[in-house]
Amino acid sequence: MGSFRGFIVKEFHHIFRDYRTLVILFGMPVIQLILFGYAIRNEVSDIQVGFLDPVRDELTMDLKTRIDASSYFISKGDYDTLDDIERAFQDGTIREAVVFEPDFSHKLRHDGSASLSVIADGTNPNIANTMNAYTLVIVRDFQRDLLADDTPAPAERGIVIDSRMRFNPELKSIFLFVPGLIALILMLVSALMTSITITREKELGTMEILLVSPLKPIQIIVGKVLPYFLLSFINVSTILVLARLVFHIPIRGSVLLLLAECLLFILCALSLGILISAKSKTQQTATMISLSGLLLPTIILSGFIFPIDSMPKILQVISHIVPAKWFLIIIRGIMLKGVGFEYFWKETLILAFMTAVLMTASIRSFKIRLD
Amino acid sequence: MAAKDSSTERVVIDVRDLTRRFGDFTAVDSISFSVKRGEILGFLGANGAGKTTAIRMLTGLLEPSSGDATVAGFDVYRQREAIKKNIGYMSQKFSLYEDLTVFENIRFYGGVYGLTRATIKSKSDELLERLGLQHARDHRISGLPLGWRQKLAFSVALLHEPEIVFLDEPTGGVDPVTRRQFWDLIYETAANGVTVFATTHYMDEAEYCDRVSIMVDGRIEAYGTPNALKNQFEVSSMDDVFIRLARSTSQSS
Amino acid sequence: MNSVIMDNIARSYGDVRALDGISVQINGGELFGFIGPDGAGKTTLFRILTSLLLPDSGSATVDGLDVVDDYRKLRRAIGYMPGRFSLYQDLTVEENLQFFASVFGTTVDANYELIRSVFQYLEPFRHRRAGQLSGGMKQKLALSCALIHRPSVLFLDEPTTGVDAVSRKEFWEMLEELKAEGITIVVSTPYMDEASLCDRVALIQDGRLLTVDTPTRIEKSFPKPILSVRSARKYELIKALRAYPFSSSVYAFGESAHYTDSRSSVDAVELQSYLRDQGFTDVTVAQVDPGIEDVFMALMT
Numbered sequence: 001m002g003s004f005r006g007f008i009v010k011e012f013h014h015i016f017r018d019y020r021t022l023v024i025l026f027g028m029p030v031i032q033l034i035l036f037g038y039a040i041r042n043e044v045s046d047i048q049v050g051f052l053d054p055v056r057d058e059l060t061m062d063l064k065t066r067i068d069a070s071s072y073f074i075s076k077g078d079y080d081t082l083d084d085i086e087r088a089f090q091d092g093t094i095r096e097a098v099v100f101e102p103d104f105s106h107k108l109r110h111d112g113s114a115s116l117s118v119i120a121d122g123t124n125p126n127i128a129n130t131m132n133a134y135t136l137v138i139v140r141d142f143q144r145d146l147l148a149d150d151t152p153a154p155a156e157r158g159i160v161i162d163s164r165m166r167f168n169p170e171l172k173s174i175f176l177f178v179p180g181l182i183a184l185i186l187m188l189v190s191a192l193m194t195s196i197t198i199t200r201e202k203e204l205g206t207m208e209i210l211l212v213s214p215l216k217p218i219q220i221i222v223g224k225v226l227p228y229f230l231l232s233f234i235n236v237s238t239i240l241v242l243a244r245l246v247f248h249i250p251i252r253g254s255v256l257l258l259l260a261e262c263l264l265f266i267l268c269a270l271s272l273g274i275l276i277s278a279k280s281k282t283q284q285t286a287t288m289i290s291l292s293g294l295l296l297p298t299i300i301l302s303g304f305i306f307p308i309d310s311m312p313k314i315l316q317v318i319s320h321i322v323p324a325k326w327f328l329i330i331i332r333g334i335m336l337k338g339v340g341f342e343y344f345w346k347e348t349l350i351l352a353f354m355t356a357v358l359m360t361a362s363i364r365s366f367k368i369r370l371d
Numbered sequence: 372m373a374a375k376d377s378s379t380e381r382v383v384i385d386v387r388d389l390t391r392r393f394g395d396f397t398a399v400d401s402i403s404f405s406v407k408r409g410e411i412l413g414f415l416g417a418n419g420a421g422k423t424t425a426i427r428m429l430t431g432l433l434e435p436s437s438g439d440a441t442v443a444g445f446d447v448y449r450q451r452e453a454i455k456k457n458i459g460y461m462s463q464k465f466s467l468y469e470d471l472t473v474f475e476n477i478r479f480y481g482g483v484y485g486l487t488r489a490t491i492k493s494k495s496d497e498l499l500e501r502l503g504l505q506h507a508r509d510h511r512i513s514g515l516p517l518g519w520r521q522k523l524a525f526s527v528a529l530l531h532e533p534e535i536v537f538l539d540e541p542t543g544g545v546d547p548v549t550r551r552q553f554w555d556l557i558y559e560t561a562a563n564g565v566t567v568f569a570t571t572h573y574m575d576e577a578e579y580c581d582r583v584s585i586m587v588d589g590r591i592e593a594y595g596t597p598n599a600l601k602n603q604f605e606v607s608s609m610d611d612v613f614i615r616l617a618r619s620t621s622q623s624s
Numbered sequence: 625m626n627s628v629i630m631d632n633i634a635r636s637y638g639d640v641r642a643l644d645g646i647s648v649q650i651n652g653g654e655l656f657g658f659i660g661p662d663g664a665g666k667t668t669l670f671r672i673l674t675s676l677l678l679p680d681s682g683s684a685t686v687d688g689l690d691v692v693d694d695y696r697k698l699r700r701a702i703g704y705m706p707g708r709f710s711l712y713q714d715l716t717v718e719e720n721l722q723f724f725a726s727v728f729g730t731t732v733d734a735n736y737e738l739i740r741s742v743f744q745y746l747e748p749f750r751h752r753r754a755g756q757l758s759g760g761m762k763q764k765l766a767l768s769c770a771l772i773h774r775p776s777v778l779f780l781d782e783p784t785t786g787v788d789a790v791s792r793k794e795f796w797e798m799l800e801e802l803k804a805e806g807i808t809i810v811v812s813t814p815y816m817d818e819a820s821l822c823d824r825v826a827l828i829q830d831g832r833l834l835t836v837d838t839p840t841r842i843e844k845s846f847p848k849p850i851l852s853v854r855s856a857r858k859y860e861l862i863k864a865l866r867a868y869p870f871s872s873s874v875y876a877f878g879e880s881a882h883y884t885d886s887r888s889s890v891d892a893v894e895l896q897s898y899l900r901d902q903g904f905t906d907v908t909v910a911q912v913d914p915g916i917e918d919v920f921m922a923l924m925t
């Protein structure tokens with residue numbers, strides 16, 4: 001086992017001495033995340049808000065006035081139907097709508113609870129979140145004042161707020177961006193770096209010596225892959241922690257499951273990296289193949305930036321072979337929807353199958369001789 | 372004698388106390404020598420001895436820190452462009468574009484030196500005939516044997532009739548017969564009045580030169596005909612001259 | 625005992641025949657040289673012998689191990705130094721050595737005695753990165769790395785190309801010491817003058833062997849006397865020699881020209897007077913012993 005350990009030690013030497021690459025690998029995702037996160041973090045004020053208020057009594061008027069009176073919102077008045085609201089959203093007249101249920105005041109007074117829908121324009125998710133939060137505060141104030149006036153009420157009393165996003169019910173940009181970024185980083189570190197590190201040895205001629213040594217191909221492969229496996233994992237963890245702490249991106253589902261799926265995707269990307277390195281003679285070729293064959297599809301065909309549904313049919317078909325596409329469905333499911341394994345076992349299976357095929361192909365194509 | 376004129380004693384490279392420093396490091400330390408018309412100078416030295424820096428100054432690529440030098444009559448400080456026009460250069464490692472044909476290479480280099488289309492045409496015909504390569508005119512360089520490539524590269528470097536041609540390790544690694552054929556070509560060129568400035572770290576290549584300069588640590592530590600140097604150091608080969616020199620100077624550093 | 629046996633090895637790359645029926649037997653403990661120019665097939669042959677390439681036809685064994693079937697055992701038994709000094713440029717001298725030791729399941733300490741004479745030169749640079757070493761130092765480090773597992777056969781592909789004369793000399797001295805340790809050394813080189821440093825050599829050109837023998841016997845095999853002719857006007861001299869009616873071959877040879885005559889015996893005085901008549905007043909003619917290079921050229925043509 002000494003020879004294998006020696007190999008790993010050497011790989012880490014390579015990685016840590018090439019500090020420029022290291023800085024890029026670890027710095028880039030952090031910088032991207034922060035830039036992206038802050039670039040779309042605008043302060044919120046004077047948001048045009050519309051109301052759908054079938055009740056129109058003193059109680060609802062009071063709430064509407066409170067909203068209008070805050071510096072964050074400007075009332076655009078009442079609308080009669082949901083369709084009107086929809087139109088107002090579409091032509092940009094309003095960016096938030098508050099919808100009262102038909103017997104809002106009655107239910108609130110008699111049952112002690114009533115529901116209210118807050119619909120925010122989700123195009124810019126950060127703003128949408130902020131709008132939501134501000135609305136919530138105003139409604140809570142309103143409710144507290146209301147209860148203070150009245151006799152003590154039953155515990156279950158209160159206004160139930162149903163927050164919704166328009167255009168972007170799952171929250172685009174940053175929330176969607178983070179899973180995409182994870183996929184991209186994993187591809188970059190795992191596939192690109194692995195393919196380069198193996199071809200570099202070919203170019204330097206050291207591969208000749210490695211092949212002539214007692215090291216088995218599997219040891220060379222695993223020795224090359226393991227350090228990047230670790231690095232990728234650290235990278236993912238950093239992004240997740242950063243996303244959680246700085247941008248409050250939810251991980252609604254199981255963290256363990258999320259990490260497990262990430263590991264699967266890393267394995268998939270590493271296998272791709274070895275396959276590329278086995279097929280290319282120079283670092284330059286490996287880089288070109290990785291960039292055009294992996295990074296571009298990961299960015300364009302995975303649903304990271306462009307929704308797959310709105311792509312031409314042919315691209316939709318091609319997107320099936322892009323591992324990142326399946327990975328994105330999985331981690332968006334875990335992070336944003338909070339759904340469990342039963343919702344994406346199929347995608348996981350596809351990814352596992354791809355990994356198995358790629359791994360077999362790459363180990364087979366790793367030559368024990370020069371050619 | 373095929374020489375163009377009889378002024379064979381004319382000095383074409385004249386170097387006086389030429390020095391180049393990089394920060395605290397003196398790469399070339401006050402070297403002086405002169406090369407006559409039609410002479411073949413072997414410019415030797417280990418890697419890092421200052422050879423490359425010296426040649427860059429002489430070919431107008433690098434400005435000296437101090438000292439004087441003229442190349443083909445032009446000053447290395449003020450007339451660097453003129454120097455470039457009057458020298459040819461050939462390296463064993465890179466000289467011709469492998470993916471271009473023989474003629475395309477000739478046309479390219481002719482164009483670089485501002486030769487007219489008609490001149491390039493007539494020169495290339497003449498060149499190919501002299502080398503017996505007419506049949507290979509439209510073949511890619513990559514398909515040619517190494518020996519042919521070298522002769523072709525050398526001839527291309529002479530296309531614009533430079534006064535001096537710089538050769539970088541011209542015959543390292545080629546078979547002995549091809550190597551002789553190449554030296555025949557070099558001798559012929561020199562006999563026609565072109566000065567040949569060959570750099571190499573193959574000492575046996577040096578034996579073929581009229582005169583040899585050996586640089587060690589930025590200085591020219593030996594200068595003379597191969598025979599004179601061998602006598603001076605009381606050895607039988609240039610290899611041993613070099614070894615003697617290296618041993619005697621390594622004590623000081 | 626034969627250590628390396630090659631039997632009619634051939635190998636092509638597409639249309640190019642890199643090796644064409646190579647058969648050589650190298651004795652155990654021998655310092656054997658393959659001598660030939662770039663493109664002669666030396667590297668291809670070394671790669672086949674180290675199991676890195678498969679021959680198209682023919683077979684070879686190293687220490688009784690077949691280069692194709694027993695490649696795994698073979699790789700443990702041999703040391704190989706590829707043409708370019710294949711080192712990890714970003715690792716230090718020590719780290720390179722440790723790495724190659726660990727790959728072969730051994731340690732630097734265990735075999736230090738073997739590499740001591742080589743490594744002593746590198747001792748001051750222990751912690752320097754390999755990329756910052758001079759050519760001669762890289763060469764010595766590469767040799768140390770190839771030796772660190774105490775191989776029984778050492779394959780060195782052009783170990784002296786691109787290094788200065790001093791390092792070359794030191795390197796051959798080290799090979800002599802390793803030979804004394806009983807290691808079989810197979811080396812390739814484009815330098816004809818290194819032939820005399822080998823026990824036996826094979827001259828190789830265009831994938832074919834020209835001859836295999838001891839350097840002395842090869843030199844003796846040259847069939848004709850050689851005259852070394854000198855004059856300051858080398859170009860004209862060579863032309864005049866070639867124009868001489870009895871000339872068989874005329875080659876520039878350093879400062880002189882080597883001349884052989886088409887007749888069975890040669891008359892130096894006669895040649896000298898011919899040259900004087902041609903206007904060479906400073907000419908000297910002397911008979912010299914043939915060298916490997918003379919034989920090589922004679923066998924090529």
